[in-house]
Amino acid sequence: MISIALRSLxxxxxxxxxxxxxxxFATSLVLAQTGLFVGFRQMATAVIxxxxxxxWVMSKGTKLLDFSDPLSAGIRSTVAAHNCVENARGxxxxxxxxxxxxxxxxxxxxxxxxxxxxxxxxxWSLASGLPSDLHAPMRVAIDAGELRRFELPDSPVGRxxxxxxxxxxxxxxxxxxxxxxxxxxVFAEAATAQRILGWGNDQMSxxxxxxxxxxxxxDVISSIDRHPDLQAVTNDQFRKMTADYWVVGSGAGATLxxxxxxxxxxxxxxVGQTLYSTTENHIRELATLKAIxxxxxxxxxxxxWQAGFLAVIGGAIGLLLAMTMRSGLAMIGLTMSxxxxxxxxxxxxxxxxxxxxGYVSMRKVLNVEASxxxx
Amino acid sequence: MSATVSHxxxxxxxxxxxxxxxxxxxxxxxxxxxxxxxxxxLTLLMGPSGSGKTTLISILAGVMRPSSGQVMLCGHxxxxxxxxxxxxxxxxxxxxxxxxxNLFPALTALDNVAEVLILKKTxxxxxxxxxxxxxxxxxxxxxxxxxxxQLSGGQRQRVAIARALAGDPTLVxxxxxxxxxxxxxxxxxxxxxxDYVTPKTSALIVTHDYxxxxxxxxxxxxxxxxxxxxxxxxxxxx
Numbered sequence: 001m002i003s004i005a006l007r008s009l010x011x012x013x014x015x016x017x018x019x020x021x022x023x024x025f026a027t028s029l030v031l032a033q034t035g036l037f038v039g040f041r042q043m044a045t046a047v048i049x050x051x052x053x054x055x056w057v058m059s060k061g062t063k064l065l066d067f068s069d070p071l072s073a074g075i076r077s078t079v080a081a082h083n084c085v086e087n088a089r090g091x092x093x094x095x096x097x098x099x100x101x102x103x104x105x106x107x108x109x110x111x112x113x114x115x116x117x118x119x120x121x122x123x124w125s126l127a128s129g130l131p132s133d134l135h136a137p138m139r140v141a142i143d144a145g146e147l148r149r150f151e152l153p154d155s156p157v158g159r160x161x162x163x164x165x166x167x168x169x170x171x172x173x174x175x176x177x178x179x180x181x182x183x184x185x186v187f188a189e190a191a192t193a194q195r196i197l198g199w200g201n202d203q204m205s206x207x208x209x210x211x212x213x214x215x216x217x218x219d220v221i222s223s224i225d226r227h228p229d230l231q232a233v234t235n236d237q238f239r240k241m242t243a244d245y246w247v248v249g250s251g252a253g254a255t256l257x258x259x260x261x262x263x264x265x266x267x268x269x270x271v272g273q274t275l276y277s278t279t280e281n282h283i284r285e286l287a288t289l290k291a292i293x294x295x296x297x298x299x300x301x302x303x304x305w306q307a308g309f310l311a312v313i314g315g316a317i318g319l320l321l322a323m324t325m326r327s328g329l330a331m332i333g334l335t336m337s338x339x340x341x342x343x344x345x346x347x348x349x350x351x352x353x354x355x356x357x358g359y360v361s362m363r364k365v366l367n368v369e370a371s372x373x374x375x
Numbered sequence: 376m377s378a379t380v381s382h383x384x385x386x387x388x389x390x391x392x393x394x395x396x397x398x399x400x401x402x403x404x405x406x407x408x409x410x411x412x413x414x415x416x417l418t419l420l421m422g423p424s425g426s427g428k429t430t431l432i433s434i435l436a437g438v439m440r441p442s443s444g445q446v447m448l449c450g451h452x453x454x455x456x457x458x459x460x461x462x463x464x465x466x467x468x469x470x471x472x473x474x475x476x477n478l479f480p481a482l483t484a485l486d487n488v489a490e491v492l493i494l495k496k497t498x499x500x501x502x503x504x505x506x507x508x509x510x511x512x513x514x515x516x517x518x519x520x521x522x523x524x525q526l527s528g529g530q531r532q533r534v535a536i537a538r539a540l541a542g543d544p545t546l547v548x549x550x551x552x553x554x555x556x557x558x559x560x561x562x563x564x565x566x567x568x569x570d571y572v573t574p575k576t577s578a579l580i581v582t583h584d585y586x587x588x589x590x591x592x593x594x595x596x597x598x599x600x601x602x603x604x605x606x607x608x609x610x611x612x613x
Contacts, residue, residue, distance in 0.1 A: 004479055004490050011481030288477040291438050293466025294494055295459060371439040 001298055005305035008282055019274035020314045026267020026353055027318020031338065031346040032325050033260035037253055038342050039335035044180035044246040045239040047111060051091055053208025055220050056238045060231045064245040065206075065238070066109070066181060068093060073202035075230070079209060082223055084216035089114045090190055090204035094197040096164035098186070100151045108163065108186045109179060112193020129157055129172025134189050138196075139171035145333055146184040164196040178333050180246050208235075264349055271314075272357035275306055279361040287368050299365045307358035315350040322346075384447065385468075385546045385577050386412040386435050391444030393430050393600075404430045405600040408444070414545070415574045417590060420581045422597035428581045429550065431597065435579065436469060436548050437461045449545055466495055470539030472568070474551040476531040478523040478538075484510055485519040488538045495542050509541035510534065513567055529560030536567050547571060549580040553587065565590045 009016055042049070048056070048065055057079045059069040070092075080088040092112030097105045127144050134141060140163065147156060156170045163186060172187075179185055188196065194203060209232075211217060217234055224232035233241065247253045279286070279302075286299055326336040393405040405427045412418060412435075422428050433439035434446060437453045446454045449468040453461050478487045488506035493499055510519055513533040523531050532552065539547055547568060553561035561584070568578050569590045580587070588594060588608075596604040 001494070003486065004482065007481040007486075008479060282479065284475070284477050285479050288471065288473065289491070289494065290462075291436070291465065291471050292469070292491055292494070293462045293464075295462055298494065369438070371433040 001294075001301045002305050005302045006309055008302075009278060009306045009309065012278065012281070015274050015277060019271050019310050020317065022267050022270025022274070023310050023314025023350065023354065024317035024321060026263045026270075027315050027346060027350050028321035028325065029263025029267075030260045030349040031318065031322035031342060032336060033256045033263065034345045035322065035326065035336040035338050035342045036329075036334065037247065037256045038337040038339060040180060040247045040252060040256075041243040042337060043178065043335045044243050046177060047091075047093075047185075048235060048239050048242065050177075051089070051113065051208050052210075053089065053235055054211040054214055055209040055217055055224075055232050055234055057207040057209065057224055057230055057232045058205070058238075060229055062231065064242040065093060066179075066242070068205050070094075070199055070203045070205055071207070071230070073200055075204070075207065076202060078227060078230070079207045079224060079232075082216075082220045084211050084213060084220055085209050086212045087210040089208045089210070090202070091206040091208060092190055092193040092197065092199070092203075093205040094193065094199070095183075096197060098150060098184075099162035102151055104151075106149060107183050109181075109183050110163070110186050110188060110193050110196055112188050112190040112197075114190050125175065127173045127175035128155075131172075133171040134187075134192070136171070138166065138168040138192055139188065140168045140192065140196075141172035141174050141187040142170060143177050143185060144173045144175050145178055149184060164198070166196055168192070168196065176335075178335075260349075264353055268353045268357050271307070271310055271354055272360055275303060275310075275357055275361040276364065278306060279303060279364050283364070283368060286365060290368055291371075296366055299368065300362050303358050303361040303365055307354040307361075311350050311354035315347065318350070319343075319346070384411050384413055385449055386410070386579070387447040388431075388435060389445045391431070391434060391441045391446060393427070393434060393439075394442045403600060405434070405441070408597075408600070408602055410435070410595065410602065410605075412546070412577055412579060414577050415572065416592045417569055417572045417578045417580070418593040418595060419587060419591040420579060420595050420597065421583065421585075424583075426597045427600040428597055432548060432550060432579065432581050436471070437465055468545045470542060470544035470547040472532070472535050472539045472547065472549040472552045474554055476523065476528075476535040478531060478534055480523050483520045483522055484515060484526065484534045484537075487523070487534055488541050491538050492541055497542070505541050506537070509537040512540070513537045514563075527560075529556050529563065532556060532560065532564055533567065536564060540567075540571055545576055547576070547578040549578065549582075551582055552580060553582065553584060558586075561587070 059071055062068040076088055092110065094110045096108060096110055098108050099105060126141065129141065133139060142150065147154065152159065157172065159170050161168055161170055174187060177185055194201065209220065211220060221232040224230050286302065290299060322338060326338060329336045388408060388410045391405055391408045394401050394403045396402055408431060420428050420432060430439065434441045437448055441454065445452060448464055451464050453464060482490060485503065485506050488509055489502040492502035492505055497505065507519060510516060513536055515530060515533055515537065518526060518530060549568065553564055556564060565587055568580065572578050591608060593607045595602055
């Protein structure tokens with residue numbers, strides 16, 4: 001039956017190509033939308049993921065990474081007081097502006113960090129320059145993808161730049177660290193960030209705590225939560241809070257989900273129409289097979305093989321399209337994830353689409369009356 | 376499967392009736408039809424349009440259930456079997472030839488015949504050998520790899536006959552097999568069916584065409600859902 005099914009499918013070349021295009025289009029759309037959704041979540045929480053830490057401490061009422069009040073100096077000793085805390089790393093997250101060479105102004109988010117004491121490194125990989133290059137005063141790193149925006153040349157290391165009304169120097173370039181809010185990041189060591197933002201020494205936005213044992217996270221969090229001005233959450237919780245705020249709260253998630261659903265519906269209709277018309281066109285031949293003695297299951301296989309073939313080949317083409325899209329989107333600064341979970345969603349969607357599309361045809365086949373061949 | 380009823384007959388119908396619809400809309404198509412087909416006969420089932428020929432042949436072939444009566448096919452009482460078991464009886468014992476060839480347009484002549492054999496659980500290599508031989512027997516040895524669209528109407532019908540005969544069925548059932556063919560092609564097709572009939576096999580052909588009577592051993596005439604004449608060529612049928 002596989003031979004009859006597939007050769008019948010190939011025989012009607014126009015319809016076959018249309019069906020393949022339908023599956024490929026729907027697959028790529030589902031993968032792109034799901035990938036963008038996951039990519040947005042990753043982008044929105046990239047700073048938290050890169051900084052790491054088991055528990056994050058912040059001012060009470062903070063809902064997401066991007067907006068928080070500075071914590072007063074001296075909090076370090078409070079958050080590090082628990083005997084399970086191995087290390088407390090401060091993180092500064094503040095808003096200011098950059099003066100461009102042409103005299104314009106661009107908003108930016110300054111991220112100041114304390115190098116991981118254990119590793120002595122910054123939490124971002126550098127495309128150009130060394131982490132030690134940021135040790136000197138007023139040295140900053142910006143992302144290679146933001147150079148045009150700041151009106152900087154391709155090799156800006158060593159150039160002066162005015163940030164928050166203060167003179168700073170570009171010492172390094174990061175790669176792929178771009179903000180979900182589209183406001184560019186400027187990276188610096190904590191002391192430099194405090195000077196740019198006009199904050200006092202030891203004032204931080206967050207404290208990332210490395211624990212000796214993750215099992216004591218709950219105990220550490222409840223002890224910090226007793227402080228009237230502080231709240232503490234796990235790294236996972238904070239990433240979820242931030243991602244939900246931007247991706248779900250902004251409606252971006254719903255928009256992406258709707259587009260993915262639309263792709264699925266369109267693809268299902270195209271594939272369904274093709275499978276149905278192939279079945280309809282072969283109804284007399286199928287009735288003949290039934291009269292000869294083919295069972296209903298054997299006739300169902302006729303549709304199942306066609307639907308399965310379209311799913312596998314169309315899905316593979318859709319994946320290639322999605323990978324091409326990912327490269328294109330990366331060039332304009334959008335992250336489209338094709339992680340295992342995104343691929344699982346894509347595979348399940350294609351399987352669902354072809355199963356639904358094949359269902360109507362299968363019903364048609366099951367209702368074929370062998371006696372029709374005598375009419 | 377049901378018990379064997381009669382080993383000497385390939386088909387036996389007893390008091391078969393068929394009514395379509397219910398209540399005031401009920402239409403009786405067959406009533407009180409009894410019919411027996413022994414091996415070794417080419418029987419023509421004739422009659423005017425609407426006489427119930429197609430309904431009767433559908434019931435005898437096990438692709439339609441009668442409203443009442445009993446049908447035995449190749450030793451099985453198919454009126455008391457479920458659909459799957461009837462399918463098995465058809466698969467093992469019957470070959471079909473229809474008014475239109477009903478060939479898969481995407482498959483070559485060879486594959487159209489071989490795939491049906493494969494469906495009947497014949498190993499692929501053997502199926503292709505048998506299909507080749509069947510097509511050679513109907514004079515299409517040089518057209519094995521032609522698709523239906525590349526064959527004439529008569530050639531397509533011969534492929535359909537090869538498909539029906541390749542599995543060595545005990546009974547070949549045909550429905551207006553020559554109606555779409557010219558005189559020469561019709562003669563070729565009927566001769567092929569005639570040649571297939573042996574002391575162990577039979578053919579039951581529905582037709583309007585009186586010119587085919589010369590190929591028949593027996594002619595059964597149906598009118599208004601009843602058999603009105605059943606005679607052999609040794610008798611005077613007309």
